[in-house]
Amino acid sequence: MPDAFDTFFARVMQSTDITTQQALARVLGVNRSAITQAKNRDAIPQKWILRLSRVYGLAPDWLEYGRGTPRPAPLAQTFAAAPHGTEHAAVQARPVGVAPGRAAALRPAMPAMPLADLPPAVHMVPKVRARLSAGGGSFEVQAMPVGGQPFAHAWLARKGTPSAMVLMDVVGDSMEPEIRDGDTVLVDRATEDLRYGQVYAVGLEDAVLVKRVMRTPDGLALVSDNPAYSPIRVRGDELEQFRVIGRVVWLCRELG
CATH class of the missing domain: 2.10.109.10 (Umud Fragment, subunit A)
Incomplete structure (x- = not known):
């Protein structure tokens, strides 16, 4: 069975721009030795989970345990129970400087997210x-x-x-x-x-x-x-x- 730290770090690399343990230490604001100690203990401090969740808009349960999805459900599900006639808009990411009509041809469509859970602009x-x-x-x-x-x-x-x-x-x-x-x-x-x-x-x-x-x-x-x-x-x-x-x-x- 994979170690808790290793699977946690794999999820971090999958969903953020962090690719090394040194980079993780910088984002968390801790010394590199703190990462080594967490790996040796095979335990992840809760404050690390909360910080990464805030910085990258990730779901804490997914980040710590792998439960659910990295980010909350698509916006369409959020409004599934809304009264008929309620207006809402799905937000989809596209490359900067690319016309909306060309975005789909350049990369796959991404699921929409509630505005509150989008990364900070x-x-x-x-x-x-x-x-x-x-x-x-x-x-x-x-x-x-x-x-x-x-x-x-x-x-x-x-x-x-x-x-x-x-x-x-x-x-x-x-x-x-x-x-x-x-x-x-x-x-x-x-x-x-x-x-x-x-x-x-x-x-x-x-x-x-x-x-x-x-x-x-x-x-x-x-x-x-x-x-x-x-x-x-x-x-x-x-x-x-x-x-x-x-x-x-x-x-x-x-x-x-």
């Missing part, structure tokens, strides 16, 4: 106090929320894991012209594997930096777009002080 991304230095390094590393910005959930999902995203300010000119001093960047902390050559928010000892991460024969190089700045080499014991905060997936700036 808007997701509030927290802005944290940690300031990403695009220069020599910033020591303001306390990631305390200082506000938030609403984004369309579907737009965020195309870029990564909405629940793992934060906004941070950039200080310095080492990533100009692409990223400028004062820009705000959207960082996806659910990043698992480094995509060499792309821009990441990284921590090195007590500094928080935004750099392109490149592989070298003996370690890593944190490269600036501004040629006036030399690459930062990370090798040997320094690799133990290196951590990936997340991949920069978007930026914004004020004009004027």
